[in-house]
Amino acid sequence: MRTQQPGTAALTALFALASLSLGACAPSVPTGDAAFEGGSPDGSSSDAVATESGAAVFGQRVVEFSPGEGAGFGQSRMPDIVLGRPEGAGDMRGGTHVVSLGRGGRICLEMAAPIVDREGADFIVFENGFIVAGSPEVFVELGEVSVSEDGARFATFACDTRAPYRGCAGVNPVYASSTNTLDPTDPRYAGGDAFDLATVGVGRARIVCVRDLSTREPTPPSSGFDLDAIASVHADR
Secondary structure, three states, rough: OOEOOOOOOOOOOOHHHHHHHHHHOOOOOOOOOOOOOOOOOOOOOHHHEEOOOOHHEEEEEEEEOOOOEOOOOOOOOOOOHOOOOOOOOOOOOOOOOOOOOOOEEEEEEEEEEEOOOOOOOOOOEEEEEEEEOOOEEOOOOOEOOOOOOOOOOOEEEOOOOOOOOOEEEEEOOOOOOOOOOOOOOOOOOEEOOEOOOOHHOEEEEEEEEEEEOOOOOOOOOOOOEEOOOEEEEEOOO
8 A cells, every 4th residue: 555645736738837846855845814704546446336415515615715826727617616525536636626716715615414423534625736746745835724604703723834734734635526436425435534523623614715825836826735625524414
C-alpha cells in the first residue's frame, strides 16, 4: 500500500501544467471573515461499493462566498458547483468540478440536514488534490475548516500547515464521483479530508466554512483552495 504525503489541488488543464512544473520541487507551505449572511479508489473492491447517498447529506445552500485574490475559476457555475455530491478525478488528475476561493478567500455552506457527532469522522470536505507526476507528493493548497449550528458562533479546527497537515482540508485526492459507485459519505473510500466534530467540542453543525490559508502565490483564475463538495458522514435526517 502506497504511503502518500498529503497535499491539495489544481484545476484547469493550463493550471495543471503549471502545477506539474511546481511539483518538481517539494511543496513549500508557509503559514497563512467576512460577515455571515444567512479500499480501492476505482471501486473494484466490494467493500467500497455502497448505495447512492441521498441529497440530505450534502450542502444545499451557499450562505457566504468571499473570494480572495486570484479567484475566478468555477464562479460562473455557482452555487451549484459546490452543492451536491463530489466529482473526484482520482490520484493523478485534479477534478475541475470546483470553485477557487482565491488567496484568503472563504466559503460557507449550509448542509441539507445538520451534521451530528457520532463515533469517528462526521463530515468530509472535498477539494481536488492530485499526486504530482514523478513524485509521491500532492500539490498543497490548504484550507481551514470551521463549523457552526446557528451561523453566529463558530468552532475552528486547528490546521497544522506542516506535513502531514493534520486538521486541514485540501490534503487528499478525491475518488467518489457520479461516474463510480463509491459512497461519498464513507471516509474509507471517498477520498477528501474527514473531520470529527468531537475534535472541536461540537455536537451538531449546520454550517461548514472553509478559508484558504494562502499556501501558494496567486495564479489567477484558479488561486487558493478549490472546493468541490461537502458531505455528512453522520447527518440528522
